[in-house]
Amino acid sequence: MQKKIKSFVESIVVMAIFLVLIQTFLEDYSVLAGWSWNFRKILIYSGFGFDLFFSIEFLIRFFSALLNKKGSIYFLEGKGWIDFLASIPLLIFNSGPSFFALITGSGFFFGMGGLLNILKIIKVIRIARILRLLRILKIFRQIKHTGSLMAQRHIAKITTLSITTFVFTLLVFSIFSGLIALPSSEVKFENNQKLSISKFIENKDNTNLSEAAGNFADYESDLLIIKNNGNTIFSRFDNPFYSTVFGPGDYKYFKTSEFEFFFDVRELSQIQAISNIMFFLVVVMSVLVFLVYYSPHFAMTISDPIHVMKRGFLEKDYNLEVEIPELYKNDDIYKLGSLYNEIYLPMKVRETDTGNSHTNLSMDDFEDLFK
């Protein structure tokens, strides 16, 4: 019964991993495709749900391992560190802030503009999101893509190494570029907007602010709203449109002593989304290549010959030779196979022929022999 429950839970986890990968892709694709804010909200909520699920999964596994005094084994050898990095940091730095911002800020677009600005931590969120790519590696624990444990472990190791290197390089570069403020389209955009705002303030006609705002909006195509002392003097779209299309990360807010400016940054978000999708596809394709191409190659050139020799050593009636491909005949494993074919098997056949009893049957093969 316990085994069935465990198997059921593992199936749920595998399903969750596949679903979260789809969700990860859709979160960026929805930005690129300009999906409505309502739909994107659902993706953010579901992202929070998945991060919470995986965080709980990690905590249960980790504490269970600790109880069995195998905490360090789980964390290091059992890839618990992947479970950790792909759950709790994301919950704390990514989906958690987004979720709570939505809960507190949703439906009050204008009034909550200031609060929503807390999402300047979007940069941190964006960096943390990279860790999601590690989730793909969780699949290796769940899916038995080959019959050989050695092959399974080897493929998992090499894939983990490659993907982790890629993800951490991205992570380090993102943090580094943020720390030393490397030139970026966001920084450039912000500087341009600040310059435009200061020109507007300098040149505005105080007798006709609406006209001045309108002229400024004609010049600045990304400008959405201008407010003067809390009153809206310009709005490019109507409120229902903003509610439907714009989420907290889709605009940038600037405030001076009398004015408030809202700029459309969806184009910037789309550029970022393209990068994210590209990284995501690189990771997914890498994993697929390892699984679909390298795993069978490893099985063919390493695990299979070993399996044939193992059976030959264990089973008295098993006398099949190791098939030695011409291309790989100088590989160590096939040199061993050659010795097995040339020396061991002929000797084994002669030994079997001496009339000594041999059978592949054992007492374990007969459960009800004495009933």
Place this chain on the structure above:
Amino acid sequence: MSTEIDKAELFVTRLLSNPTLLTLNPLQKEEQILSFMEINAKQLLPTLSSDAFFPGLSWTAIRSLLVGKLRELIDESLIPGLQRQLYEKIDFGFISLLRQQSWPQEKSKEAVFNFTKKIIISPEGRNDFSGSYNAISNQIVHKYLNSIFSAHSYIHFELTKVQRLKMNKDEIINMINISLLLKPSIYVFSSSMNKESSSGIITQSFAEKVEASLIKEIPSLPEVLIKSGVRSNLSFRDHKYLQATARLTSIFNTMARSVKADMKVDRGASSPEKSWFSIARKNYKYFGWDIKMLDELYRFSAENNW
């Protein structure tokens, strides 16, 4: 006593019903179970000598009871199987090409069938006969003779020019099949085997004695056919003029005993018959086989992935 026989039958039936034995011929099943009983005697004895089974009997007596029942059950499928092979798969028509034949085919078949039943009385005879039975059941001779006749190489030359068999391919196949049935005949005439070594090879003098007895036993068979069967137990290393059919009989009998039909081949492993011939080529001196024949048969098995 009848209760003990019933218990023996029940026990042996359980052993025979093991799925591992499904693809084996009746004699191979018997060999596996005999080996199983021998290897696990210590574990089996306490329960088999208990009140539930055979109380008061020694292991020797129990074994004798079980082996007797095993052979009885095996013969129930073996003998009809043998009859089917003889009457349905082998044509004795080629005999008239070897000598003037006055016996009808049915009489020859009946004589061979009755003699074969004598072969399978002794354990050694049954063991050796297992290969012949398998070779005929799985039409191994047919398969390789097709390739031999297509290749027109060493073996074909040995059969047609050296042994001078003025027969077509099918007739030679039938000849080798009967030769296979006669190969274990040495065990009818001597249970002590009189062998040079444990590799199944006999002496020339013993072979001649067996031939003489067999000619009297089955007068409907020509001498050349009897010699082909009996002398397949000689070593080619010591008898360079050994008939080609005898050499082939020896090879096919041993191969058929080892290679299981419909064996699942693991990825990374050579096919069963190719593996067998490859190993046989390295052991040819030990078993007294013709290395050139083995080379050619290996090539056929490799080309066809048998």
